[in-house]
Amino acid sequence: MATLLRNGHIPHAFIFTGIDGIGKQTAARAFAMACNCANPQPFKTAWPDLPSPPAVNACGQCRTCRRILADNHPDILHVRPSGNLIRIAAIRELIQRLMLKPYEQGKRVVIIANAHAMNPEAGNALLKVLEEPPENTLLILTAQQTTDLLPTIVSRCQQIRFAPLPRDVLVELIAANEDLTREEALSAANLSGGSYTHALRLIGEGWIPRRTWLAKEVSQLRTQPTVTILALAEKLAARKALLPDTLAWLLSWYRDVIVFPFQPQQVVNSDLQDQIEATAAGVDQQTLIKGMRLIQKALKDLQANANPRLTMEALVLQLAAG
Numbered sequence: 001m002a003t004l005l006r007n008g009h010i011p012h013a014f015i016f017t018g019i020d021g022i023g024k025q026t027a028a029r030a031f032a033m034a035c036n037c038a039n040p041q042p043f044k045t046a047w048p049d050l051p052s053p054p055a056v057n058a059c060g061q062c063r064t065c066r067r068i069l070a071d072n073h074p075d076i077l078h079v080r081p082s083g084n085l086i087r088i089a090a091i092r093e094l095i096q097r098l099m100l101k102p103y104e105q106g107k108r109v110v111i112i113a114n115a116h117a118m119n120p121e122a123g124n125a126l127l128k129v130l131e132e133p134p135e136n137t138l139l140i141l142t143a144q145q146t147t148d149l150l151p152t153i154v155s156r157c158q159q160i161r162f163a164p165l166p167r168d169v170l171v172e173l174i175a176a177n178e179d180l181t182r183e184e185a186l187s188a189a190n191l192s193g194g195s196y197t198h199a200l201r202l203i204g205e206g207w208i209p210r211r212t213w214l215a216k217e218v219s220q221l222r223t224q225p226t227v228t229i230l231a232l233a234e235k236l237a238a239r240k241a242l243l244p245d246t247l248a249w250l251l252s253w254y255r256d257v258i259v260f261p262f263q264p265q266q267v268v269n270s271d272l273q274d275q276i277e278a279t280a281a282g283v284d285q286q287t288l289i290k291g292m293r294l295i296q297k298a299l300k301d302l303q304a305n306a307n308p309r310l311t312m313e314a315l316v317l318q319l320a321a322g
């Protein structure tokens with residue numbers, strides 16, 4: 001993107017694609033800043049490892065930059081889903097705005113976040129804008145993947161793919177911005193699938209203490225009476241929104257117990273190594289692999305709207321018996 005800016009050949013529409021929470025909207029805003037900054041800097045980035053640096057040429061300090069950062073610039077237009085959808089009314093409103101003259105001299109930038117949320121009517125209305133782009137206007141769409149969009153829209157945009165953040169970069173970001181130890185930051189990063197937003201959501205939902213509790217429960221599972229096991233299933237099922245993350249973590253735990261005897265340095269939950277070691281000493285590999293298959297099946301069942309409590313009861317009873 002920096003090269004595009006330097007050369008002055010900017011296409012009139014982009015699609016930034018990639019999973020949620022890896023900086024697509026931040027980059028869109030940075031791009032808008034870079035196009036309009038009153039005091040552009042020679043290209044440099046504070047985070048050389050990130051797939052798309054958040055500071056592309058913009059000073060970040062001038063009045064224009066600050067207004068864009070605060071979502072408060074009249075020529076930087078945002079379209080976002082309301083509820084789950086971007087409806088045609090929102091695109092019509094955008095078209096009305098684009099027919100008016102820009103307020104200021106710089107480049108007008110339209111950022112359509114989660115463009116896959118456009119229903120077909122909205123998509124077709126936007127297509128007209130892409131076919132006859134208004135002068136001095138740049139459109140940036142963000143989406144998880146281009147297959148979620150009308151092919152006619154995709155073909156008129158230049159695609160820029162955003163990769164998930166590498167684990168080390170994510171740990172640095174979390175540790176720098178949250179009041180967590182490196183081990184805790186690593187734990188959130190491991191579960192986040194490379195998404196900073198997902199990692200922050202986990203932390204906000206109390207994931208760190210929950211994981212410590214989970215590790216204790218699961219390492220004792222095979223020695224507990226049925227009534228205790230069923231109570232655990234009930235507790236897990238009660239936090240329905242957390243179940244996918246809980247099961248994903250359980251998978252990482254089983255994986256660690258399997259891997260530990262052979263490659264202890266490859267353990268993901270490295271701060272729980274003592275518990276992993278103790279668990280690994282008392283169970284064979286076949287049982288562990290069967291456990292992973294059971295957890296994956298539970299994840300699939302829940303995605304298909306199975307009853308959370310029944311699913312979790314069946315799962316923990318089988319894991320305990322394994």
Ligand SMILES: [Zn+2]
Pocket residue numbers: 036037038039040058059060061062063064065066
């Ligand atoms: Zn600036």
